[in-house]
Amino acid sequence: MAYSYFTVAHSLDERAIQVHDLPDMVEHYYRLTDVVPVGDLFPPSTVLSVHPRSGDMLTDFIDNSDAMLEVSANAREVLMAQGLGEGSAEYLPFTLHDKQGRVVKEQYFVVNLLRSVACFDLEKSRYKTYPKKPDKIYGIRSIYLREDRIAPDASLFRLAEYPRFIIIRSDLVEAIQKAGLVGLRVLPLGADVT
Numbered sequence: 001m002a003y004s005y006f007t008v009a010h011s012l013d014e015r016a017i018q019v020h021d022l023p024d025m026v027e028h029y030y031r032l033t034d035v036v037p038v039g040d041l042f043p044p045s046t047v048l049s050v051h052p053r054s055g056d057m058l059t060d061f062i063d064n065s066d067a068m069l070e071v072s073a074n075a076r077e078v079l080m081a082q083g084l085g086e087g088s089a090e091y092l093p094f095t096l097h098d099k100q101g102r103v104v105k106e107q108y109f110v111v112n113l114l115r116s117v118a119c120f121d122l123e124k125s126r127y128k129t130y131p132k133k134p135d136k137i138y139g140i141r142s143i144y145l146r147e148d149r150i151a152p153d154a155s156l157f158r159l160a161e162y163p164r165f166i167i168i169r170s171d172l173v174e175a176i177q178k179a180g181l182v183g184l185r186v187l188p189l190g191a192d193v194t
Contacts (some may be wrong), residue, residue: 005150006186007193008166011063016028016183018054018063019070019096021108032068033163035116039088042110046094050160051102056099058106059183060176067164070094076109078179082172084156089113109165117167118160121147124190127162137162158178165193 011018022029024048031038048070050056051083054063062070071079076091090112096104120137124144130136139161155169176184187193 004170005145005147005189006168007191008069008168009020009187009188009193010065010186011059011061011183011185013055013057014056014058015057016059016063017057018051018065020051020065021049021100022064022066022068029066032066032110032112033158035114035158035163037113037114039090039092042094042112044093046092047097048094048108049094049097050099052099054162058104058159060181061183062096062108063183064103066112066163067166069113069166071109071111072181073107073109073179074102074179075176076111078176078181079111079156079172082175083153088115089156113154113156113158113166115154116158116163117130117150119146119167120159121146134135139194140165141192141194143193144189145168 025048027040028041031041034179041159060075062074063071089111092112093109098104121144126141127137130138155172157167157168160163173186
């Protein structure tokens, strides 16, 4: 079966909540893009808060500026049912506070993806490299993939060449939509990701 791939992107829905305090609340949060287990760095008592200038609508995928998947318990169940369990992803629970500082009753998780794939198409994609390190990417405008380098079981992963980007396969997007989950926005390959 032929699949298509997408880049996970920021939500454009101004009604949706956003969370931006992960760097303040989790020491070494940047390790979450290293594609290694970090449960010891992420205590279950972690509290993240809805940004005061964001919307109020709770979503299953929380928009954030940290290149993370922050998901509801329902989204976690769908991801796990689609094969993203132990070995593929680490689900790190956190407590969400609303704008008034009250605990949101729904359970949320930061999804630490434990897989990256080196499949960035250097010829088709638009990106910048460091002048003195032409093999080191520092900014991407559009993403194309070498799909022949993606394993058949890779439906959600970080882009190895630039791990801030998360790639999702079309069948997983469909499963998320079929489950009625909200908040996930994806961009087709070649779209402007800046």
